[in-house]
Amino acid sequence: MSFPDPIAVFRTEAAELLEQIETGLLDLNHDLANKDQVDAVFRGLHTLKGSGAMFGFEALAAFTHHCESAFDQVRKGVVPATHDLVSAVLNATDHMRALIEVPAGDHDAASEHLLSTLRLAVEQAGNPDAGTPVKPAAEPRMTHYRLHFSLPRNAMANGTNPLPLLDELRELGECTVEVHKSCIPALDDLSAGDLYLSWTVNLKTAQPRSAIDDVFIFVMDEMELSLEIVDARNEQADEASPVAEAAPTEAKSNNASGTPVRAESTAVTKAAPQQQDAKQAKSSENVRVPAERLDELMDRVGELVIAQSRLSQLAGSSGDLQLRAVSEDVERLSGELRDTMMVLRMVPVAQLFGRFRRLVHDLAIETGKAIELITEGETTEVDKSVVERLADPLVHLVRNSCDHGLETPEERRAAGKDPVGRIFLSARQAAGEVIITIKDDGRGINRERVRAKAEASGIIAPNAVLADQELLQLIFQPGFSTAQQVTNLSGRGVGMDVVKRTIDALRGSIDVTSHNGTGSEISLAIPLTLAIIDGLLVRVGAGRYVIPLSAVEECLELSPEEDMRSRGRSFISLRDSLVPFIRLRDLFNTNTTPDPFQKVVVISTGSERVGLVVDQIIGDHQTVIKSMSKLHHDVATFSGATILGDGGVALILDVGHLVAAGQHQEAQLRAAG
Known part of the structure; x- marks a missing residue:
C-alpha cells in the first residue's frame, strides 16, 4: 500500500490555506473594522507558518511570521487595519506560493522588498499623522503558566517536530524548558522513529491563553497536555481557553506569605467532547481524492455503460428470461453508478x-x-x-x-x-x-x-x-x-x-x-458535462444519431400530408403556436427516401423551440461521449460520438450549432428561390 507524499499533502493544504487567507483579506478590505476577518486572517497565517516549519519550509515560516506579527498587532488593537496593509499582505501571499513551489529558489530580494513594504504599511497605520504624538502603550500584564505536554509515540513519523512548538512558546515571553527522559526504553527496545520525550515549560507572558492553544493547534487531538496558572493575579478574566474544560478559579490561602497559591490545574488528553465530535464529523465529511483517479474511474464507468448497452441488446434479441432479468439489473446498477459518478465530478x-x-x-x-x-x-x-x-x-x-x-x-x-x-x-x-x-x-x-x-x-x-x-x-x-x-x-x-x-x-x-x-x-x-449524458437515439436514413435528452421537450408524428403542406415554409402548428423545424435528411444529404410516418423531435435551445424531423425514434440511450478525430474537429454540427450496443457508432448532435446550420440553410434556400 502506497502512502501519499507528505510534502505533496502539505502543498495541497497550504494552497487551501492561502485561498482562505486571500478571501479573508478581500473581505476585510471592504470592512476594515471587521474583527472576525482580522482573526480569520491571523489564524490562517499562524497555521501556515506552523505547518511550514513542521514540514521543513523554513523560509516560508520565517517570511509568514512577519505577516502574522503584523496582523497580531491589528488583532490586539495596536494598529488599525488599512487598505495599504491589506494590499501588502495580499502581495505577500503570492510570494508565499513561490516559497512553497520552489523552496530552494533565490527569494531573498523579493522577500526583503515585500517585508519593507509591509513594515512601511504597519508604521503608517500605527502613526498616520507624524505630528500627532503616539499614546504610550500600557504596561502589559504578565501571567505565569506551567505546561506539561507529551506528543504521541508516532508523532515524528507523521511529520510533527516538537522543536518548532518549543520555539513558538519561547516567542510568547520568558520561557524555560525542562525535558523528561524517563520514558526512554533500553537500547534494544528503542525505535529510531518513535518519540519518548516529554516537556515541562514555565512561561511568563502577556499573551492571552488562546495564544498557547494556537501553538498546539495541529496536535491538540492526540497529545497530552496539562496547563496550570502559577500566579493568576494578572490573568484577564474574559479570556477563555479551548484547552481547559473549566474556567479559572482563584483560590487564596492564609499562609504565612499571604500570597495567592495555585489557582488552577487542568489536565487534558483530548479536546472537549463537543469539539472532538465536530472535528471528527468534519473530517468524515470530505475525503481528498486525486483528480486523476476520478478521471480513471469515469473512464471505467463509461466502458461499463457501453458493455451494459451491448448486454441489453443481446438480451432483447434472446428468449432467455433469466438473461433479460440479469440485463435489467445490470442496467439499473450501471445507471445508478453513472449518476453517482457524475455527482462526484460536479463542483460548484x-x-x-x-x-x-x-x-x-x-x-x-x-x-x-x-x-x-x-x-x-x-x-x-x-x-x-x-x-x-x-x-x-x-x-x-x-x-x-x-x-x-x-x-x-x-x-x-x-x-x-x-x-x-x-x-x-x-x-x-x-x-x-x-x-x-x-x-x-x-x-x-x-x-x-x-x-x-x-x-x-x-x-x-x-x-x-x-x-x-x-x-x-x-x-x-x-x-x-x-x-x-x-x-x-x-x-x-x-x-x-x-x-x-x-x-x-x-x-x-x-x-x-x-x-x-x-x-x-x-x-x-x-x-454541464463532457463525459456521459442521457440521449435520445434516432435514425435519419441509414444513420443513427443521439440528441441530448436534456434539450428534448416532446416528440410528434409528421404525417405525409403535413409534410407536403409544410414544404416551402418549414413550420408546424403546435398548440396554437408555430414551431420551425429542420429536416435532418436534407441537412445531412442522406439521399434516401423518407419513411411514411416521420417524427418531429421538438428541442429547446435557450429561448426558442425548434423541431428536428427524423425517420425513427429508437429510444433513450446512456451516451458515453467520445471525442471526434482531428479530421472532424471543424464539423460543428456534432459534439462527439458514442459506441452503440452492436458496436456501431452514432454521432451526437450539437443542437445549438445544428439549429444555426439549419437557419443558414433555410436562408440560402430562400435567397435561391
Whole structure:
C-alpha cells in the first residue's frame, strides 16, 4: 500500500490555506473594522507558518511570521487595519506560493522588498499623522503558566517536530524548558522513529491563553497536555481557553506569605467532547481524492455503460428470461453508478468565481478605477473538467470588462453614474447547459469603432450589411482589438480569440449584447458535462444519431400530408403556436427516401423551440461521449460520438450549432428561390 507524499499533502493544504487567507483579506478590505476577518486572517497565517516549519519550509515560516506579527498587532488593537496593509499582505501571499513551489529558489530580494513594504504599511497605520504624538502603550500584564505536554509515540513519523512548538512558546515571553527522559526504553527496545520525550515549560507572558492553544493547534487531538496558572493575579478574566474544560478559579490561602497559591490545574488528553465530535464529523465529511483517479474511474464507468448497452441488446434479441432479468439489473446498477459518478465530478462554480475577487482587486489598483465584483449563482454545479477549461476565458472577459468596459471615476461622474463601476458574474443551469454571464455597467461596445477596425483589417467588406449580433461577434476574431494603445492588460487582440476558441472546443456558444452608455453582457452557454449524458437515439436514413435528452421537450408524428403542406415554409402548428423545424435528411444529404410516418423531435435551445424531423425514434440511450478525430474537429454540427450496443457508432448532435446550420440553410434556400 502506497502512502501519499507528505510534502505533496502539505502543498495541497497550504494552497487551501492561502485561498482562505486571500478571501479573508478581500473581505476585510471592504470592512476594515471587521474583527472576525482580522482573526480569520491571523489564524490562517499562524497555521501556515506552523505547518511550514513542521514540514521543513523554513523560509516560508520565517517570511509568514512577519505577516502574522503584523496582523497580531491589528488583532490586539495596536494598529488599525488599512487598505495599504491589506494590499501588502495580499502581495505577500503570492510570494508565499513561490516559497512553497520552489523552496530552494533565490527569494531573498523579493522577500526583503515585500517585508519593507509591509513594515512601511504597519508604521503608517500605527502613526498616520507624524505630528500627532503616539499614546504610550500600557504596561502589559504578565501571567505565569506551567505546561506539561507529551506528543504521541508516532508523532515524528507523521511529520510533527516538537522543536518548532518549543520555539513558538519561547516567542510568547520568558520561557524555560525542562525535558523528561524517563520514558526512554533500553537500547534494544528503542525505535529510531518513535518519540519518548516529554516537556515541562514555565512561561511568563502577556499573551492571552488562546495564544498557547494556537501553538498546539495541529496536535491538540492526540497529545497530552496539562496547563496550570502559577500566579493568576494578572490573568484577564474574559479570556477563555479551548484547552481547559473549566474556567479559572482563584483560590487564596492564609499562609504565612499571604500570597495567592495555585489557582488552577487542568489536565487534558483530548479536546472537549463537543469539539472532538465536530472535528471528527468534519473530517468524515470530505475525503481528498486525486483528480486523476476520478478521471480513471469515469473512464471505467463509461466502458461499463457501453458493455451494459451491448448486454441489453443481446438480451432483447434472446428468449432467455433469466438473461433479460440479469440485463435489467445490470442496467439499473450501471445507471445508478453513472449518476453517482457524475455527482462526484460536479463542483460548484464558487471555486471558479472566487479567484476573480483577487483579480478585480488588482485590476482596480492597476487601472486606477473603483471596481466592485458581484457574483450570483455560485452554488451552480458543473463538471470539474468544464470548470478547469473555463478559467482562462473568464479571466480574459473580466480583464476586458475592467479595462475597456468600465470608465474612470471621473468619466462616470460626468455621465451621472456611480463612480464605482460594477462587474456582475453569474451562473445558472438551463436545458442541460450552464449559462455563465459577465456583465458590466460601463460604456458599452462602440459599434462604429468595431466596424471601422474590422473593415481596416479586411475581416469584412466596406459597408457590408451585418446583423447587430454578427457585428458584436467580430470582437472574437483573431488579432482584433479596438484598444488605441497596447497596455499590460489589453490591446494585442489575443484575449477574446482565446475565449472563442476555448468555448468552441467545449461545444458552447457565446451571446453578446451591449447598450451605449449602460454596459455590455456576454453569456457563455456550456454543456454541464463532457463525459456521459442521457440521449435520445434516432435514425435519419441509414444513420443513427443521439440528441441530448436534456434539450428534448416532446416528440410528434409528421404525417405525409403535413409534410407536403409544410414544404416551402418549414413550420408546424403546435398548440396554437408555430414551431420551425429542420429536416435532418436534407441537412445531412442522406439521399434516401423518407419513411411514411416521420417524427418531429421538438428541442429547446435557450429561448426558442425548434423541431428536428427524423425517420425513427429508437429510444433513450446512456451516451458515453467520445471525442471526434482531428479530421472532424471543424464539423460543428456534432459534439462527439458514442459506441452503440452492436458496436456501431452514432454521432451526437450539437443542437445549438445544428439549429444555426439549419437557419443558414433555410436562408440560402430562400435567397435561391
